[in-house]
Amino acid sequence: MRATVLHAAGDVRIENVPDATLIEPTDALVVISRAAICGSDLWPYKTPEQADIGRRLGHEAVGVVEAIGAEVRTAKVGDLVVMPWAYSDGKCEFCHQGLQTSCVQGGVFGTDEVDGAQAEAVRVPHADGTLVVLPVDEDDALLPSLLTLSDVMGTGHYAALAANVADGKRVAIVGDGAVGLCGVIAARRLGAEQIIILGRHPDRTALARELGATDVVSERGEEAVERVRGLTDGFGVHSVLECVGLTDSMRTAIGIARPGGAVGRVGWPQYEIMPASQPAFFDNVTVSGGPAPIRAYIEELLPDVLQGRIEPGRVFDRIARLDDVPDGYRAMNDREAIKVMVRP
Numbered sequence: 001m002r003a004t005v006l007h008a009a010g011d012v013r014i015e016n017v018p019d020a021t022l023i024e025p026t027d028a029l030v031v032i033s034r035a036a037i038c039g040s041d042l043w044p045y046k047t048p049e050q051a052d053i054g055r056r057l058g059h060e061a062v063g064v065v066e067a068i069g070a071e072v073r074t075a076k077v078g079d080l081v082v083m084p085w086a087y088s089d090g091k092c093e094f095c096h097q098g099l100q101t102s103c104v105q106g107g108v109f110g111t112d113e114v115d116g117a118q119a120e121a122v123r124v125p126h127a128d129g130t131l132v133v134l135p136v137d138e139d140d141a142l143l144p145s146l147l148t149l150s151d152v153m154g155t156g157h158y159a160a161l162a163a164n165v166a167d168g169k170r171v172a173i174v175g176d177g178a179v180g181l182c183g184v185i186a187a188r189r190l191g192a193e194q195i196i197i198l199g200r201h202p203d204r205t206a207l208a209r210e211l212g213a214t215d216v217v218s219e220r221g222e223e224a225v226e227r228v229r230g231l232t233d234g235f236g237v238h239s240v241l242e243c244v245g246l247t248d249s250m251r252t253a254i255g256i257a258r259p260g261g262a263v264g265r266v267g268w269p270q271y272e273i274m275p276a277s278q279p280a281f282f283d284n285v286t287v288s289g290g291p292a293p294i295r296a297y298i299e300e301l302l303p304d305v306l307q308g309r310i311e312p313g314r315v316f317d318r319i320a321r322l323d324d325v326p327d328g329y330r331a332m333n334d335r336e337a338i339k340v341m342v343r344p
């Protein structure tokens, strides 16, 4: 079969690799209907560590179950399923508390442990704990939105929960990538009254407005903090979704939180020491978040997608066949595309 392999900085290739197969009795073999390129794939793409070289990338997909191990009970051959970016057994203490990313038997697709999903097929460990069966066909028009349940929509939702978004609150989203845009959807869904997006790409902030943002702030740094305060009676917002992960974006996120506010961070931190620790302390700002345990939210978000109340699939602005995946990486890295859907 064919799959995406990382060779060097800026160099991913589609190669022939051994077919994915069942290994454990708890595995499912899934033939990919749609996969996606993630903003987090761009970190190893741009600056791969030695361990990243040779990795088969991709951790977001919907597909059709082709085979199941002897112990799999929930998914049947022929089912259309969505896979979360991390697999989990659904049985351990952390799975039960909704923190499937810390599952004692869990792991992440596209790593040393399990191959990636930007491929023709993928082996899914712990299928019963990991996969969610979708009640539609493989060619359903909702597939792009359903695909976002494997990462970005769940991640935006988690950021909103971590930032304590609730009815009537003022919310800001730092970052206008796919996760930030899904954060806008999540904030509106949870009843936020004001939704400010901080971003500098006019096409993305325009989409953010369509998805529910009430204000756009394109300034950066101190100027952005001043603008947000100006939009919020001088105090800042109750909730900040930090969807970038850089020192400056985190500093801005804490700077625009009002006293007693909360920052939910889902941007993969590129800093070792948390910035703005003193402003966070003196304003009693809670900082929470982490890798989003999106498996905990698929069943909750699914009806909203199926009934058209949310349309997170709108974050995809390009479709690539497998052969075009390398150009998809380039386009996302150059900010030409928001998010690329892969259709093997």
Ligand SMILES: [Zn+2]
Binding pocket: 088, 089, 090, 091, 092, 093, 094, 095, 096, 100, 102, 103, 104, 105, 106
């Ligand atoms: Zn577990």
